[in-house]
Amino acid sequence: MKRTLITLAMTLSVAAPAMADLALATSKNCMACHAVDKKLVGPSYKDVAAKYAGQKDAVDKLAAKIIKGGAGVWGPVPMPANAQVNDADAKKLAAWVMTIK
Ligand code: HEC
Numbered sequence: 001m002k003r004t005l006i007t008l009a010m011t012l013s014v015a016a017p018a019m020a021d022l023a024l025a026t027s028k029n030c031m032a033c034h035a036v037d038k039k040l041v042g043p044s045y046k047d048v049a050a051k052y053a054g055q056k057d058a059v060d061k062l063a064a065k066i067i068k069g070g071a072g073v074w075g076p077v078p079m080p081a082n083a084q085v086n087d088a089d090a091k092k093l094a095a096w097v098m099t100i101k
Contacts, residue, residue, distance in 0.1 A: 024092065033079070061094075066094060
């Protein structure tokens, strides 16, 4: 029983940050156009992470794009600016996207 609880606590402490970031993405309306593993209006976060994997400045670049919006990377549909997202949250979201596999 004790061991089960310890395992559970460890599992939760690993999963919790990712879930917090999904909640943040949901609250910032990102999930209206994006899903983790399939294309909606915008690319899936999995595809984004794969495209920029190994690029050192990926988080900064994506964070800037999340705030300002942008077009032309994934197709003809542009992403509008997300003015409700501040710098810190944009970095957090970009870093989270880059962890998705
Ligand atoms: C109205 C729909 C919409 C919303 C809302 C939206 N996106 Fe996007 N997003 C897009 C589209 C469309 C693209 C592809 C743009 C392109 O081809 O350059 C995109 C691209 C991206 C990319 C990849 C950028 C690149 O240069 O490869 C990331 C990361 C991203 N969005 C994150 C977010 C986050 C985080 C939020 C919430 C703050 C968000 N998006 C909200 C539609 C949206």
